Amino acid sequence: MLSRSFRLTPVASLLVVLAGIVAPAEAQLFSNAAPIAIADFGIATPYPSTIVVAGAPAAIQGIAVRLNGFNHSYPSDVAALLVGPNGQRLQLLNAEGGISFVNVNLTLSSGSTTPLPVPYITGEFAASGGNRTFAVPAPAPPFAGSMQALAGSNPNGVWQLYVQDLSSGDGGSIAGGWSIEFSDFFAQLTPSIPTAFTYQGKLTGGPATGNIDARFTLWRSLTSTSAVNRVAPPVTLSSIAVVDGLLSATVDLGVPVPTDRRTWLQIEVANPAGSGFVSLTPRQPMTFSPIATRVAGLEANTLVPLVAVISGPQGDQVTGSLTIQAPGTLVSNGAGSRGGTLRLVAGNCNHSDPAGSPTGTSQDNNVHIIAGDNTFTGVSSNVFNGNIQFFAGNGQPERVRIVGDNGNVGIGTSNPTQKLHVIGNILASGTITPSCGKLKENIVPMADALDRITGLNAVRFDWTADEAKTRGFTHDLGFIAEDVAKAFPEVVFRDDKGEVIGLDYSRMSAVAVGAIKQLKAENEQLKAQSAELKVQSAELKQRLDAIETMLQKQAK
Numbered sequence: 001m002l003s004r005s006f007r008l009t010p011v012a013s014l015l016v017v018l019a020g021i022v023a024p025a026e027a028q029l030f031s032n033a034a035p036i037a038i039a040d041f042g043i044a045t046p047y048p049s050t051i052v053v054a055g056a057p058a059a060i061q062g063i064a065v066r067l068n069g070f071n072h073s074y075p076s077d078v079a080a081l082l083v084g085p086n087g088q089r090l091q092l093l094n095a096e097g098g099i100s101f102v103n104v105n106l107t108l109s110s111g112s113t114t115p116l117p118v119p120y121i122t123g124e125f126a127a128s129g130g131n132r133t134f135a136v137p138a139p140a141p142p143f144a145g146s147m148q149a150l151a152g153s154n155p156n157g158v159w160q161l162y163v164q165d166l167s168s169g170d171g172g173s174i175a176g177g178w179s180i181e182f183s184d185f186f187a188q189l190t191p192s193i194p195t196a197f198t199y200q201g202k203l204t205g206g207p208a209t210g211n212i213d214a215r216f217t218l219w220r221s222l223t224s225t226s227a228v229n230r231v232a233p234p235v236t237l238s239s240i241a242v243v244d245g246l247l248s249a250t251v252d253l254g255v256p257v258p259t260d261r262r263t264w265l266q267i268e269v270a271n272p273a274g275s276g277f278v279s280l281t282p283r284q285p286m287t288f289s290p291i292a293t294r295v296a297g298l299e300a301n302t303l304v305p306l307v308a309v310i311s312g313p314q315g316d317q318v319t320g321s322l323t324i325q326a327p328g329t330l331v332s333n334g335a336g337s338r339g340g341t342l343r344l345v346a347g348n349c350n351h352s353d354p355a356g357s358p359t360g361t362s363q364d365n366n367v368h369i370i371a372g373d374n375t376f377t378g379v380s381s382n383v384f385n386g387n388i389q390f391f392a393g394n395g396q397p398e399r400v401r402i403v404g405d406n407g408n409v410g411i412g413t414s415n416p417t418q419k420l421h422v423i424g425n426i427l428a429s430g431t432i433t434p435s436c437g438k439l440k441e442n443i444v445p446m447a448d449a450l451d452r453i454t455g456l457n458a459v460r461f462d463w464t465a466d467e468a469k470t471r472g473f474t475h476d477l478g479f480i481a482e483d484v485a486k487a488f489p490e491v492v493f494r495d496d497k498g499e500v501i502g503l504d505y506s507r508m509s510a511v512a513v514g515a516i517k518q519l520k521a522e523n524e525q526l527k528a529q530s531a532e533l534k535v536q537s538a539e540l541k542q543r544l545d546a547i548e549t550m551l552q553k554q555a556k
Contacts, residue, residue: 085157
């Protein structure tokens with residue numbers, strides 16, 4: 001609340017993710033930006049890397065060590081030891097980094113209890129700990145059990161970082177060097193932001209139109225006024241335009257928000273401009289998101305690259321839509337209504353609704369994920385309510401769609417009729433269909449498979465022109481699904497109208513097995529009959545031979 005009769009209500013603070021960690025320029029941060037080369041099996045260069053700390057508080061309350069631009073082809077070889085000027089010693093890394101990584105900015109903080117992930121990723125975590133023996137001149141173990149164990153000791157003096165590769169075959173570096181920071185306040189991890197961001201608000205209780213002055217200060221604490229908890233000096237913006245109570249200002253703090261603690265924004269307002277500043281209380285917590293929050297209707301559309309904010313109409317009739325683009329330019333010139341559409345774009349994307357369409361394309365509440373330079377054109381008859389659509393490749397059509405109303409997934413088709421509808425070939429190492437006996441009941445043998453399957457006709461055919469275009473080929477062979485439905489209705493699929501649209505060829509294997517078993521049974525029966533006929537034939541031959549012998553005797 002303000003102590004005067006006006007109030008500033010935040011509409012949106014736009015904070016976007018910035019790759020990497022850059023520490024705030026405060027007296028409590030001490031850095032050595034010289035790269036550390038991690039040899040293939042052996043000690044790093046330099047060994048140790050050092051930082052001289054002077055003017056820090058006499059007793060550590062919070063401590064964070066940052067390894068900037070960490071690269072290694074097999075980080076499970078790497079161990080690191082932190083040694084302080086007054087006997088403090090803690091093993092930061094203990095050969096557990098996993099697979100290779102590039103340009104990781106690793107923060108090890110007394111404010112975190114999150115174990116190091118494998119593989120390492122950018123963020124704030126607890127130190128590994130351990131009591132590994134390092135090459136001299138590193139001190140011998142035992143070492144402290146955690147960073148919290150360093151609390152209360154004096155940080156002033158020379159700090160040393162020993163890095164060692166424990167096995168041959170791989171190497172790396174800490175390309176950006178390292179830094180160490182001391183504070184009296186550490187809290188939970190939050191993502192970092194660029195030095196500049198857009199602040200939007202609504203002014204009530206004072207003049208609704210005109211100019212105001214505003215002063216912004218970022219703090220590490222909700223209430224503390226100690227300089228150690230101030231991220232950066234105040235930033236004053238003059239003559240900010242206010243229209244119908246709404247204002248928007250780009251605030252450049254000069255330093256990013258730290259990644260190893262929460263922060264709060266102190267806002268002071270002079271309304272009208274030139275009058276005395278009045279502080280808003282309480283301070284506003286900085287909330288973070290990889291996208292922006294917007295008030296519907298406040299802006300026609302917003303294009304948000306990952307490192308800056310560009311606001312303004314993009315040629316669409318848009319309500320509350322948002323595009324995140326990195327990098328490139330979005331050109332969207334249609335007349336369609338796109339309420340609530342979110343586009344995630346990597347590369348350029350040119351979108352245009354059909355010219356002359358009276359209503360354009362309705363694409364309410366969709367997500368477009370676009371990779372690579374792409375042009376996609378809406379069709380006035382299409383209605384995409386709540387879909388997720390993927391575009392990839394220069395000038396290529398939609399690749400994948402998840403339909404919002406039924407959850408069907410289409411690959412190569414924008415109108416999937418099944419849970420997974422694929423136009424094209426599928427290559428898989430294997431598929432699993434639940435088929436165990438405990439899942440089934442009313443089990444009976446397929447006694448008439450042979451009669452039914454002999455009623456089917458295997459045919460060669462050509463797909464219609466439209467279907468051949470979709471499939472990529474014309475000539476094919478198989479069955480006619482309508483004929484199969486008469487003999488084996490269990491293996492065909494029908495649309496919502498009950499019309500047969502396809503069949504499951506894999507289930508025909510059960511039919512084939514049933515027919516084969518019947519053929520085998522008939523064959524066994526014929527073999528038995530044949531054996532019996534052979535016996536009878538032998539008996540008849542013996543009788544004929546006996547009769548012939550008898551006749552020959554009588555003739556003599």
